[in-house]
Amino acid sequence: MEPVFLILLLLVAVIGGNVLAKHCPHIPQPFFLIGMGCLFAFLPLYQGFRLSPDIFTLAIIAPLMYNEAESVSRYWVGRGIVNILSLAIVLVILTVLVVGVTVHGLLPALPLSLAFALCAIVTPTDAAAVSAITPANDEYRIPQTILENESLFNDASGIVAFDLALAAYVSGKFTVGSALVDFGREFFGGLVVGAVIGLILAQVRQLLIRGGDDSPVVLVTLELITPFLLYYVADLSGFSGILAVVAAGLVQGIEREQLRLTASRMQQVRRNVWALITExxxxxxxxxxxxxxxxxxxxxxxxxxxxxxxxxxAGVLIYGLKLGLRLIWSRYFVWMHTPSAHRWLDSWLMALSGANGTITLALAFSLPLVVNGQTFALRGSLIFMAAVVILLSLLVPSLVLPRILAAGPTMNQVQAAWTHRLRETAIAALIAQQDQYPSETLIVSDALRQQFQRQNMPNRRQQRQLFRQADTAEEAVVSTWADQGKLTASEARDYRRFLQYSRFTVDQRWWKNLILRLWFSVHMGRLDRNLQTAQDTFMTSPLVMEQIFWQREFEKKNADIRPMERAGYRAAIAALDQCQTPDNRTAVDVIQRYYHERHRRINLANPDENVIYQLFLDAFHAEYELVQTAFAQQEITAEVAQTLQHQIILDEASYLENRTTFLA
Known part of the structure; x- marks a missing residue:
């Protein structure tokens, strides 16, 4: 029971780190995750907590490498095979040898084989680790593409070099000739085993699809067990299990590309599952x-x-030497496909973006606890040096790249800005139909406005202040109508009670919500003299019940709440429009949604499901047209256009899954 609880707490730490990273986009996410781990280290539950080194290789490195191999672009791998061989094999071997000999020379207490193992640990690169701070324009697209495609093979070479260096340390024997022979045997043997088994599994998947057995539970589950099966078989055969996983991933990727529009649901589920597992x-x-x-x-x-x-x-030296070798190698031994006006900047981008991430850290943790029956005394020292290199490789690019490139907004910033434009365009497309379909237009436009909260969290203090301003404007209209004789004293008193309860409702605190549910439940049950009505009322949102209750209260006295609500609504919306600024836009949207919902339920006809569906189609169509026009006019890159298109597709799928909720 306790191990399960410990793992669940680790997942809570992952959630916390991701949340913090979302609000501080300029700081690499791993820093927050490491910080969460440091906090957990002081909990009694985690005193002396450690996982078996074998778990990191089998349960973490293998599935991550498989997914990376399956997702890599076969087109760009083919075009960049020379650069991949240069960076992922030649440079890796050179780095391990040069930096390893240097570290051993400065620290004689560290055996040469372990110095090589340490350098092999820090050779895998993770371009995604610093992607949030890299420029979004096409000017640096080629070096970024090279980095993305190098990463997979770089990881594989580093892992094989690590295995060989560690085996040399354990056996106590090391010669260059035998090391190269072992390297070739593990490297190519693993590739062959992985390719063969991958082809067999690909054929099995094709047979299942042709037979109609393409449900996610069958095909996705089969794919999830593939990396573990491959690693076990290859390792048992004396070859590199990681390279077998990589080869199978490449084969499965080819098979996946051939599916195209076949088994679409399975492919979507697969992407979502692997994205979650990877994160x-x-x-x-x-x-x-x-x-x-x-x-x-x-x-x-x-x-x-x-x-x-x-x-x-030593950690600082390793990072410096590795960075220097990557910089020189990128400048003189990497083919950029097209002439570049800023060749040295390209090289600096490739050198600094070769950050160390998950694979490097997992390799460090995979160091054995015991060697030849004795506690591995240097394990902690190696992990410490690897951690220093990892932290430097994440920190230095965050500080240096934005200054030396000066290339404008990052990819994340560009996508956020265009996503905002998508929403604005969709909402604008609905305005023309507002008079014809007022109730349905309010529902769809409010749903679209709610998406702004994904980028800017509404401030509760701003919300309370804005609601007070809108409420004051509505109170002024009530007083004016009462003075003009449009409302009787009783109607004015009841409407002010309605506003008083609205102030309580709109706050949306859980205890206020509970009080309102109890209050409306008792009073609605008393009105109908029906216990079932009271139960149904308790299960209904107070935001809905307050309109129903007060309409019935006014009708009971032969009065009509609708004219006053209509005037109050207009005054409140006008007041919110007047005080809206870029800083409080999200908070204004939240308050306006409340007034729209209230006005729709009291004054407008019941919405038509088919009209809502048509309006959503119009909104999505307007978003598609914006992306198409912007791409045709070269305002955005193909990558940004694809990201925006994917977001629209997800929004459409979300609407189709939740159509009935828009009628509640």
Missing amino acids: VLSGLVFVLLGISLPRVMRLVWHNQQLKWWQLLG
Whole structure:
């Protein structure tokens, strides 16, 4: 029971790190995840907590590498095969040898084989780790594409080099010739085993699809067990399990591309499942680093062979040498496909963006606890140096890249701005039909406005202030109508009670919500003298019940609430429009939605489901047209256009899944 609870708490830490990273986009997400792990390290439950090193290779590295291989662009791999071989094999071997010999020379207490293993750990790159701060224009598209396609093969080469170096340390024997032979055997043997099994599984998937057995529970589950099966078989055969997983992923990717529009639902579910698994596994690794850091720091502090400052300096040196080698190699030994006016900037981008991420950290944790029957004393030191390199590789690009490139907004900023334009365009497309379909237009436009909250969280203080301004405007209309004799004293008193309860309702605090549910339940049950009515009322939102209740209260006295509500609504909306600014736009939308909902339920006809469907189609069509026009006029890149199109598709799917909720 306790292990399950410990894992669940780790997932809570992953959630917390992701939430914090969302609100601080300029700080790499791993820093927040490591911080959450450090906090968890002080909990009694996690004192001495550690996972078996084998778990990291099998349960984390294998599925991540499989998904990366399956998702990589076969087109760009084919075009960039020379650069991939140059960066992912030649540069990896050169880095391991040069940096490893240098570190061993400065730290003789660190065996040469372990120095090579440490350098192999920090060779895998993670271009996505710093993607949030890289420029979004096509000017730097080629180096970014090279980075994305290099990453997969770089990871594979680094893992194989790590396995060989670690095996040399355990056996105590190392010669360059035998190391190269072992490297080739593991490398190519793993590729062959993975390709063969991958082809067999691809044929099985095709047979299942042709037979109509293409449900997600069958095909996605089969795909989820594939990397674990492949790794086990290849490792048992004496080849590289990771390279087998990579080869199978490439084969499965080819088969997936051939599906095109076949088994569409399965493909969508697959993407969602793998996206979730990848994010969770990557987050867990960094949280575990945070949990392990205090223990690692204690081990490093008490290490008599290698002082903490020596390890810190070695980590900085490794990062500096690795960065220098990548910079020179990118400048003189990488083909950019097209002439570039800023060749050195391209090289700096490729060097700095070769950050270390999940695979590097998982490799560090996969170091054995015991070697030849003895506790592996240097394990903590190696993890500490790897952590220093990882943190530097994430921190330095965050500080340097925005300054040396000066290339305008990042990809995330561009996508956020255009997503905002999508919503504005969709809402504007509905205005022309507002007079013909007032109730339905309010429903659809409010649903679209609600999406602005994804980018800007409404401020509760602003909401309360804005509601007070709208409420004051409506109160003024009530007083004017009462003075003019349009409302009797009783009607004015009842309407002010209606507004008083509205102030309570709109606050939306849980305890106020509960009080309102009880109050409306008792009074509606008393009006109908029916217990079932009271139960139904309690289960209905107070935002809905207040309009129903007060309409019935006015009707009971032979009065009509609608004219006064109509005038009050117009005054409140006008007041909100007048005080709207770019800073309070989201808060204004929240308050306006409340007034729209109230006005629709009291004064407008019941909405027509078919009209709502048509209006949503019109809104989505307007968004598609905006993307098409912007792309045709080269205002956005193909990547941004595809992201926006995918967002529209998701919105359409969400509407179709929840159509009935828009009639509530």
